[in-house]
Structure formats: structure tokens, C-alpha cells
Amino acid sequence: MTTAAMNHQFRLARRPIGLPNADDWQRTTEPVPAAPEGGVLVQTLALSLDPAMRGWMNEGKSYIPPVGIGEVMRAGGVGRVLASSHPKFAQGSLVSGVLGVQEYAAFDAAGIKRAGLVPIDTRLGTVTQWLNVLGMPGMTAYFGLLDVGMPQPGHTVVVSGAAGAVGQTVGQLAKIKGCRVVGIAGGTAKCDWVMNELGFDACIDYKAGNVRAGLKQHCPNGVDVYFDNVGGDILDEVLARLAMNARIVICGAISQYNNTTPIQGPKNYLSLLVHRARMQGMVVFDYASRFPQAVAELSGYLKDGRLKSREDVVQGIDNFPDALNRLFSGANFGKLVLGVAPLDA
């Protein structure tokens, strides 16, 4: 690192109404900070762009405090340790954690904890896989499906956002566990991929057709586990096809995140009563102590070829605002990643 290096950042300029636009962001340039005593300086290699980020931009109580106006936008990422006086982090090693939408991030010992900074081992997966299968989306899929969804062999598992970061791992993991898996995704290309490459049993293209008819065709015995990433009408359609004692994992509701009107509540929720079913929310951070177990299992599946991953990398920090919005139009195909430094660096 030369002393001339500058740090580019995206800060939240104001709280968006509906879909975020350029004026909601402030791009700042600062000198690269020094590594604090007992801490580290990290260069961001790649950032995870996630639907949940939209929620973090809103005011109000949630499972995590909102990003403050003027603060660097919160984002998980993988980076390289440029300087360190912390015994756990060697210079040159790779780490993951909440780096923020910026090219460099400095942390003291307390900041390392707050950011959840941990070393990563690229023998287990690539940098982008550490933002996908081995990162938060994979952890969300693993614990959401197994701990909350509790599928049994032979069960029918439906997952929305099937080609997305969480959905792709949910579906493949459910297949590995012996379930019948039906994806819901937008467009032929995504549906073909989850069926032909990932081995899902069926996929319903919600942009092309009739989700209700697709569920009826592909889930003749009802839906035992529904992993919901989207909310809205699709949640209602699945509610109408539940099997007895079904479990719905509420992971997200991307269809509702940019609403300027109230959230659409599931009008078929009384199907929970008829089918003695349950709908349960989950937040991945609760399972942090068990991440190593999940990483070990999932990286094993990556190694033996039973688990595949697809990342959609948009290169360049200046593309952050547009890249984030690709999530909401469904333009991304696979886990959306913002490349900040050359990934082969």
C-alpha cells in the first residue's frame, strides 16, 4: 500500500422511499486509514449484496439497528489483511466480516468483534463462494432449512428465489437430504439452471405463468416445507397448497421491500390452522456459534460435487447503487457480488 492510496466509500445519504435511487447515496473519498494498535487494516476484495440491505436502510426497530444517515453502508465482504497487530490475523491472509461498502476498512480489537471478522480458508471455497455457500446465504439456507424447516426424506420442499443466493443452496441441500424439491424463479434461464444444473425436480417460472397451477402440478401431495424469500402473492399461493403439519420458513420478502404501501399480509394464513402448519421467522446471526459446523458440511459437498454455486459478480465499487437494485428487479442470476478489488489479487 502506498501512502497515496485513497478509500472510496458509499454512505447512506437519506432513507429511500421505495426503490433506492442515486440520490440516496453519497460517494466519499478519504485517505486509507492506518491499522489501529491491536487491530487490522483490511482491503475489500468483494462485497455481498443482499436483499436484507434494503431493510437496514429503513428507520425503525428490526433485528439489527438501521444504518445511520451519513454512515458507510453496511455490507458483508471478504478482504485481505494489509496490516495487522492482532495475533489472530496474519498480514496477507483473507478474512470475512462486515466490511461496509468501501475499499478499505480498519478495525481495532472491539471493531473486529463487532464486524464479526474471521479468517477464511480458500481451500474450502473461492472468495465468492465465501460470500455465497460458505457465507451468510449458505448459513441462512443451512439453518433455515434444517433447523426451522425440518425436512424429512421424501418431503416436498418448495423454495422461492430458487436461483438466488439462499435459494440455490436451500434446494440443493434439500435434495441431498432426500427431499423432492420444487423451485420458484423468474425466467426460463433460471428455471432451466436449477433443474438441469442443480438437480431440482421442478421449477415454476413465476414470470411466465400460473404459480397456482405449477404448485398443483408439481406438489400433488402438498408442500411440506416452504422456504420463503419473496413474500407477496407467491406466499399466498403456497399457503393454499400446504400439506398437513407443514413448516414455512420466513427468511425474507423481497417482493415487499420497496413497497410504498403497507406490506401485503398473507390472506391465506388460516391455511396454517386447517393444516396444523406453522410459519416461523429466522435470522442467520442466531446460529453464529454453529457456522463452523455448517461450513464444514457445505464445503464437503462443494468438494465432492454434490453442491454447486453460482455467483453474479458486478465489478467496481462505483457500480454499487445499480448493482444493488438488480436484486429487486431479479436481474441478478445467482448470488450477487460486488467485486471491489481484482478477485485474483
Place this chain on the structure above:
Amino acid sequence: MTTAAMNHQFRLARRPIGLPNADDWQRTTEPVPAAPEGGVLVQTLALSLDPAMRGWMNEGKSYIPPVGIGEVMRAGGVGRVLASSHPKFAQGSLVSGVLGVQEYAAFDAAGIKRAGLVPIDTRLGTVTQWLNVLGMPGMTAYFGLLDVGMPQPGHTVVVSGAAGAVGQTVGQLAKIKGCRVVGIAGGTAKCDWVMNELGFDACIDYKAGNVRAGLKQHCPNGVDVYFDNVGGDILDEVLARLAMNARIVICGAISQYNNTTPIQGPKNYLSLLVHRARMQGMVVFDYASRFPQAVAELSGYLKDGRLKSREDVVQGIDNFPDALNRLFSGANFGKLVLGVAPLDA
């Protein structure tokens, strides 16, 4: 019984749209049937009028087949065995089961099973208590609260329809189990009763005021268990006040049963995600094998005075249509019972 005795019945004439009205019913008169060989003839003493009956009048898939047009309306009740050639049922003994809205019901051996006819012991509770605490409402309260709601001592339990059949037992049972209990009911009289007579810690009068403010005041640490009998806006208000890992028991949604527009879905359902909470439906029939255990426990509480019950008895089978509709206006105060024969008979 004389040979001249006639049996009056209410049959479903057509499927109601919205609130049932007089034209939805057909009153019929038939000779009292004989007890079939190996079966029983039962004289109805009292019938249970329940919100669920409204659902049974609709066409379509539910947890139980709809009542057919022209069929005697389904209703649980307590009756006296007038004639029997079944070894389990002595002449003159009392039974409970699905008798239907009629003065007399005859069952062969298969019909006895279908109707769930069982002897009742009036030393454990009165005839009307056998339709309330010791009947379906009490069983619903017991298994819904304990098995699905899973309250722990010190938890805050909120129950809607607090003065109703299920709600009164839910709240008292939660108190017995060491919880803090907040009721939601319509009107000062009902709120005063659940607080002063049943020992609830607080009650929010939804007709008078602001449910949101009441929940904020009386549930400062959030709601651990919500037992929902009403749905609609109240469900949304409670969702907005959940504690972490809360459980919502979906028992019913009386506010929505006479809708002529779609059911109102809970627009705050993403609170399940924020609070890692779950919403689960229950149907009391699933717990039938454990009813004796619940009856034993609840009748013990009745005996030692820890559990009280209140029934609102409307006398006369011809009052059935109007009496049923009292449920939907909230005019009943306590478990609504239709007296068909003199209860001291």
C-alpha cells in the same frame, strides 16, 4: 318418551354470504327416530354454539368436510340416552358428542364413533361446563396453550376473545401456569369480569380504545405467547409487540368469518422474522386421545376453585339462528350454549 314425540331440527338450506340469515336455515319436523340395533337414541339437552360453525357452512376444503345443503347443522352437544342397546351407554346416562342442531339424535354403532359420542360424568362438571371447560373449548384452550403456545412461568400471554369460551380458559390456565395474562375483549363488563373474577392481570377493551396503546402499557417486555381467536387488526397489533421467540397460536379468526371480501392477512407478519417467532395453527380434534388427561386436570381446577367458567345459555332450539349470530356481534358473554331441553331434566 311417547310415540307422539316429534324431532325439530335446523338444516342448512343454502350457503350464507356474509352473516347467516333466516333464509339460510330450514326448520324441519320429523318423528323421533328409534334407537338402531346396537345403537342409542339421545335427547339433546344443550348444544355448543361455536365460531367454527360458520366455517362448516362454507363450501370448500377445510379441516372437516362442510355441512351439506339439506343436512342437519353440525353441532356438538350434551344429551341424555333415552334408549340403548350399546353396552357402553346406559339408558338415562349423559353423553357428549356431535348431536347436531336437533332435539333427538339416533346413532348406530358406526354413527356413535363418527359423532365421537362419549359418556360424561356430571360429578366433574355441570352439563354446560361439559360444553365449555370440559368440552371442545376447554380442550382447545388446554392443548393450544400448552402444546402449541408452550408458555413458561413469567411469560406474558395475551389472549383475544378473552371472555369467550376458549379465551376464559386460556387465560386462567396461563395464570395457573405462572404467566402474566393480558386479555383482549369487547366492553367494560367483559374486561372487568376477566380481571376481577378470573384474575387476569389486565384486559384491553378493543371496543373502547386503542389496542396498540393497551398492549404497549400492559406488555412492556413484549408478548411471549399470543392465543388468537379473532384475527384481523388485533392480530396485526399483537404482531407488532412480539417478544423474541414468541409463539402465536392460530385458533380462529372470528373477525373474518363473515367477510364478503378476502380474509385480511396479517400485514405485520414479518415481525415473525424480526423476533424469530412462529405462528402455528391448531385443530382440537388432533388431541382427542389426550382429552381424558386434560379433563382430569381441568376438572381438578374447577373443583379447587382455581378455574371458573361462565356460560351464556340461550334457551329454546327455535332461537338457534339468532343465538348463533350473537357470536359474531360479540353479544354473548361467556361460552354460548343453546339450551334445547330443560337443563335440570
